[in-house]
Amino acid sequence: MDIIQVVGFSLPMFSALVCCVLMIMYRRGSSDTTQRRLAAIMILTYVSAVICWFGIIVYVADYDWFVWINTLFFFALILDQVLLYNFLYNITGTGKREKFHKLHYVIPVLLAVSMGVWSLLVPYEVQYYIVETRGEPAPGYLWYSRFFSSTVPIFIIYNIIYPLLGLFRVKAYHREVVNYSADEQRASAGWLYRLIFLVWLTLPVASGVLFVHKSVFFSSTLTVLGAFLPIFQYLIICYNLMSGNYVIIQPTETEESEGDGNAKARKIDRKKFETYIREKKPYLNSKLKITDMCVELGTNRSYLSSFINSEYGMNFSGYINRQRLDELDRIRVAPENRNAAGIDLVLCAGFSSYRSYIRVKARDDASQTIVF
Structure with a gap:
């Protein structure tokens, strides 16, 4: 291999290895069951990625070695997207009690x-011939040769189907999380969308092997450059998971009941609700979830979400962040805050970060413009 191929195919492998070590350390330092489960899935994903990139390097550099590790390489390459989808599946739950189907791993x-x-x-010798000729069918072993060389087509199929399944999950999650959490930054699904986009972005490069000979494909500069895309995937997941930049919608017991007692418990008077908001100021909690308010109001999530939507024409997140904007306007004009830094006032108003405030403010300004 020339130096470009060595660097191009080694960097993703080492980046996955570094992320794996960081994830192991993160898991050891965490006592939260959900965080530990997510970290465990990503550790396996990074290990799978390391095996994949090591296999590609061996395929290019040493035919003999690749014959021996081909089955492991084949397994890791198709398992990678299943593990990544399992990770997305766990993050993007919508509150329903559901389990990841074992069939995803069985196949x-x-x-x-x-x-x-x-x-x-x-x-x-037959397997060596297939590797050496870069996929040419071995005489007398046509079907085995095709199966041996089916790694890339199967990889492409998995990289189309599983990100698509993940996209459906993320979209459903995004619709639900705005009625669950008022933390604009942590509840944002933006990095999940970017992750799926990056996976699909690798497809045009990977598909090239279907149209040109493998000897040309793996020596191409375009292929080597395309190998850098997964590095961003590994870093995006590692950063957002370790920084806790996500919200898990916790499943609850069935709340909907037709009993009169429950109906009375769920009923909320608008005047009393606004008094509660004004006096208790729950929106000052940057990590506020709708379930936190349900406990104090003696109601359930479904009813409170429906109440806010029908009375104020917005979802839970929108309503709480509107209160934070109003609170920010109030504390800005207070004499004691005359010399206070803007970021401090933003945090005092209940926003988790200045970036979160900017997002909310931009969306609020856009809605005001539309109304005007």
């Missing part, structure tokens, strides 16, 4: 076992 295992068993029945 990669069956494919890998099939590859391993079949390879044990095929002479080593």
Whole structure:
């Protein structure tokens, strides 16, 4: 391999390895069950990524070694997107009690076992020939040759289907989280959308192997440059997970009941609600969730969300952040805050960060413009 290929295919491997170590340290230092579960999934994802990139380097550099690790490489390559989807699945729950279907893992295992068993029945020289010729069918072993070389097509299929499933999950999550959390920054699904986009962005490069010979494909500068895209994926996940930049919608017991007692418990008077908001100022809690208010108001999530929507024409997040903007306007004109820094006032008003405030303010200004 030339130096460009060495660097191009090694950097993603080492970046995944570094992220894996950071995730191990993060998991050890966390006592939260959800955080530890998410970290465990990502540790496996990073390990899978390391194996994938190591396999590509070996495929280019050493035919003999690749014959021996092909089954492991094949398994890691198709498992990578399943693990990533499992991670998204756990973050983007909408409050319903649901489990990740085991079939997602069963299929990669069956494919890998099939590859391993079949390879044990095929002479080593045949497998070496397929690698050396970059996918040319070995005489007398047409179907095995096709299966041996099916790694890239299967990889492309998985990189289309699983990000698409993830996109559906993220969109459903985004619709629900605005009625659950008022933390604009942590509840934003922007980085999840960017993650899916980056996965799809690798497809044009990976698809190139279907149209040009593998010897040309793996020596292409475009292929090497495309190998840098996954680095951003690894860093985005690692940063956002370690910084806690997400909100898990916790599942609750079934709240909807037709009993008269529950109906009375859920009823909220607008005047009393506004008195509660004015006096208790729950919006000053930057991590406020709708369930926090439900406890104090003696109601449930579904009713409170519906009440805010019908009475004020906005979702929970929009209503709470509107209160924060009003609070910011009040404390800005207070004499004692005349020399206070803007960021301090923003935090005092209940925003989790200045960036969160900017997002809310921009959206509020846009809505005001539309109304005007």
